[in-house]
Amino acid sequence: MIDKKYHHGNLKKGLIEAGIELVNAEGENHFSLRRVATMCEVSNAAPYSHFENKEELLEAMKSYVTEQFTEELSNSIKGEDLDNPHTLVKIGKSYVMFFVKNPQYFEFLFSQSCIRVDLNIENDEQSNFPPFELLKELHFRILRKHEMTDEKIKDAIISAWATVHGLAAIATMKGVIYDKGWESKIEDIIWNKEKN
Numbered sequence: 001m002i003d004k005k006y007h008h009g010n011l012k013k014g015l016i017e018a019g020i021e022l023v024n025a026e027g028e029n030h031f032s033l034r035r036v037a038t039m040c041e042v043s044n045a046a047p048y049s050h051f052e053n054k055e056e057l058l059e060a061m062k063s064y065v066t067e068q069f070t071e072e073l074s075n076s077i078k079g080e081d082l083d084n085p086h087t088l089v090k091i092g093k094s095y096v097m098f099f100v101k102n103p104q105y106f107e108f109l110f111s112q113s114c115i116r117v118d119l120n121i122e123n124d125e126q127s128n129f130p131p132f133e134l135l136k137e138l139h140f141r142i143l144r145k146h147e148m149t150d151e152k153i154k155d156a157i158i159s160a161w162a163t164v165h166g167l168a169a170i171a172t173m174k175g176v177i178y179d180k181g182w183e184s185k186i187e188d189i190i191w192n193k194e195k196n
Contacts, residue, residue: 011040011042011046011049011050012050012060013064014040015036015037015040015047015050015051015057016057016060016061016064018036018039018040019031019036019057019058019061020061020065020104020105020108021039021104022035022036022039023058023061023108023112024104024107024108024111027112028058028112031054031058032054033047033048033051033053033054033057036057061108062109062114062115065105065108065109065114066109066115066129066130066131068098068102068105069098069105069109069131070130070131070134072094072098073091073094073095073098073131073134073135074134075094076090076091076093076094077090077091077094077138082138082141082142083141083142083145084142085142085146086191087138087142088138088139088142088160089187089190089191090187091134091135091138092160092163092164092186092187092190093183093186093187093190095131095135095164095165095168096164096167096168096171096182096186096190097182097183097186098168099168099171099172100168100171100172100182100183103172106168106169106172107172110169115129116128116129117129117132119154119157119158120154121150121153121154132161135157135160135161136157139153139156139157139160140153140157143156163190164190167186167189167190
């Protein structure tokens with residue numbers, strides 16, 4: 001539920017989180033600054049102190065989630081041996097757990113076509129989804145040391161992304177029941193897949 005107390009500069013974040021909740025519930029067609037302001041219990045004019053229009057708020061919402069996600073992935077491998085294949089498991093776990101802790105972000109990013117993922121080896125890295133670029137770069141760094149061809153590495157990247165993205169989708173589905181804790185089991189699940 002949205003925190004209605006927006007004091008000391010928290011309104012911008014509150015508008016972003018309320019916007020994500022609204023888009024998830026009703027889609028972008030029913031999205032407006034007026035409705036987001038109502039959810040935040042502020043005046044209809046209040047959002048305009050942070051955003052010129054609803055398109056600007058939508059872009060801020062996408063950036064807000066993407067930046068948090070990228071930071072989470074980066075932090076998960078800080079201090080790790082970036083040449084060790086187990087580091088791929090660490091970043092994979094971080095991918096899944098970010099969405100286990102924030103399921104509303106998974107729905108927002110991937111149900112609304114908010115992102116662009118280019119699976120090609122040669123691509124415009126600046127316009128590609130930053131979390132995917134981070135996964136891709138780490139895979140290339142580690143797997144090239146094992147003398148894999150670029151084509152095989154590309155296949156491995158798609159397979160690894162499908163694994164962690166699929167696990168995140170399953171773990172965030174409301175109707176899925178799992179008798180183990182995702183955090184304690186996710187590395188085992190990913191590592192088992194990596195070894196096969």
